[in-house]
Structure formats: C-alpha cells, structure tokens
Amino acid sequence: MATQNLLNNLTVKKATCPKGKLHQDYADGGNLFYRIYADGRRNWIVRLYRDKKEHVRGVGSYPTVSLAQARQIRDDYKVMWAKGLDPKTEKVIAKHTIINQTELTFDKAYQETLNKLIIPVSSDGHIKRWKEAYNKYLKNSLGTIPLTKIDDALLLSVLLKVHANAPSSAEKIKSQINVIFRHMKEKKWFRGTNPVRELDGNSLLKPPKAKHYTPLDPNLMGGFNKYLKAHDNLIISTLLYVITVTALRTSSARKSTWSMLDTKTNTLNVPMENMKGRVSFRCPIPKQAMVKLMTLRKFTGGKNKDYIFEGARQGKPLSDATARNNLQKFTGDKTHVHGFRTLYSQIATKMKKNGVARFTEERIESQITHAYAKTKMRQLYLGNEDFLDERRELVQAYADWCDKQ
Secondary structure, three states, X not given: OOOOOOOOHHHHHHOOOOOOOOEEEEEEEOOEEEEEEOOOOEEEEEEEEEOOEEEEEEEEEOOOOOHHHHHHHHHHHHHHHHOOOOHHHHHHHHHHHHHXXXXXXXXXXXXXXXXXXXXXXXXXXXXXXXXXXXXXXXXXXXXXXXXXXXXXXXXXXXXXXXXXXXXXHHHHHHHHHHHXXXXXXXXXXXOOOOHHHHHOOOHHHOOOOOXXXXXXXXXXHHHHHHHHHHOOOHHHHHHXXXXXXXXXXXXXXXXXXXXXXXXXXXXXXXXXXXXXXXXXXXXXXXXXXXXXXXHHHHHHOOOOOOEOOEOOOOOOEOOHXXXXXXXXXXXXXXXXXXXXXXXXXXXXXXXXXXXXXXXXXXXXXXXXXXXXXXXXXXXXXXXXXXOHHHHHHHHHXXXXXXXXX
C-alpha cells in the first residue's frame, strides 16, 4: 500500500507555490494532493483512475476544508469510484437534493416565491399584504419546517387557528400556502404532493359568505351629482366624479399625477405600479370629467409631477378613507366607493342601441380592469388589445347617463 498521511497541519499552512510555476501539488498519499496556485488559492484534489485514464476531482479549498476533512472526503470518493459512481456527478445530485428536499424550509420557499413570483408582478399593496400575512400567521408555525415534513394534517391545524378568529383570512392564508407549494413544484425544487390540495372542500375551513361592496343606488345618481357640484372641496368632488364615470379603483385614481393625463387624447395613462394587477392601463376620460380636471388644475396650479388629487399634506395624495367618508356623508350608510365599479357594470350592461346590447362584456370588463378573456386561448388571440376606442365611447355614454339622472 502506498504511503499515506505525508502532510501535517504545519506543512500545509506554510507550503507555498514556487516562483515561476502556475501551481504546485503536494502529495499526502492515497491519491490526495494539496494544490497551491501562484495567485494564492489553495485547494485539495484527488486523482482517480479508470481504464488507465486519470480523472481529477476537486475536494474543496483550504482552510475551509481541513487536512483531516480532505482525507475523509478522499476515502469517500474512492468508495464511490469503486462502485462505478463519479464523485463529481454525485456531488451535483446531492447538492440539489439537499436544497430541494432536506434544506428547503417553508421560509426559504416563501422568500423565493415572494422575490421571484410575487414582487415582479404585484402592486405594492399586494406585496405588503403578502408579507404581513406570512409574518402574522405562518412564520412562527411553519417557517423552520422543511416542505417534505409539511402535510395536510399540519396545515389544517395551522389554518384552523386562523379560521377560529378570521375565517376570511384563513382562506387567503390557504391560498398563499398553495402558491408557495405550486411555485416550488414548478421550479422542481419540491417533488412531493402539494398538501393544500388535500384540504380542498374541507368543511372545517368553510369560507364566510363573500361580502360585496354596496354600490350607490342608481336612483340616487342625480342627487349625488348635485352633491358633488355643491361640495366645498374641489379636489375631493373631482376625484369622486372621475371614479364614478371611469370605474377606476380609488387607489389608481388618487395616485395619478398631472404628467399622466394626456389632454390631447383625453386619456389618463396609469402606470403599472398604480394598478392592482401590475399592468399599465390607458383610461379614457369623458368630456365632462376633462372639464372638471382642467378647472381643478387652474385652481391648484398643479405641475406635471404633482398629484392631481393632492391631500391636506403637501406632496401626498388624498387617502382612500377621504373618498369613502365623503361618499357616505351623502348616502348616510355604508356605501363604498368601490361599489361604483359594480354600478358601472350593471348600467353599462343594460345600455342598448337599436334593441341590442351597446357594449360587449369584454369592453365593459376591460374598462373595469378585470381579466376580460374567458379562456387562455382567447387571451392569446387578443394579445395586448385593450379596446381603447370602444371604451372611449363607453365612458362617454356612462357620463351622459349620469347627467340624465
């Protein structure tokens, strides 16, 4: 047997690469070598042989891998080699197996899903809600557990605790967990069964009845118009009117700046960061709303970078609560600004021309910024079509309807 253990810790520490050489190998015996490069790098290598051909396999760098550790790894490599296995290939397989199964905790899966799937396509509000939900309900209960150890029974116990106090939150948390497992399976980081699927239809997690925002009674539209005209705050009244006749979400409208308003085409170009679906939106503005907006600009002297609907705090937009509270001052009940979108859909759907529906569902849903294609194939065929010209006619017809009330 060839002599082994020729090196010791002191010789390893003091060894150098001779001048003029790219690297120098120091034999420890048993096919293990300590290689020092001219640039100062220090690595362990093992020379293995098959069919009279030499195969060099890396063991690790010094001092991360000590002399004793290098000898143990060399012995492991020899065992693999004798079985016909290549340490290089096995190392790659082992690395992915560790990452995907043993070391893939729920927290790591969450962070990967958040950074690679959620953040690139979601609004700031959605991202914030995702983080808050995880930190409040999942971090302590599931964070340190490997995905391979999480089954439907464990998830059920976690979700039932949430459901006891907040049934609607339990449904959202369940959805969040599902997204995380699905993303890990798509990346092939996790190859087990998604345990969330085993909880579908579980009666113990029955979601509460959906709550829809109360829309404004259409019979009150005439009175609401008068309320807006008599309002003592031009910024608030204009915001409420724009939301009414365009069906824009409050957050999208109130965060708009004057630079986003194209007065040549009467279009508000809402950037993706201001949209719930993280997709930019061209919102046509009817004539009546443009008149109000131009009046507001003269009144405020708004510059391009200024918010159109600036709040009491300079440089900040009006809040959602301000819009909601001013609407409820008129109605005296829990009517919600978001309900204008429901009313918009109801009225626009009933509009007729020559006895037939004036606007198709796709045009109406596109203006409300819902997913207007019912199938993926239909969406593919539509491409980036947003029906802007048809929606110009729609918002104008809706504004005219409001005037007639």
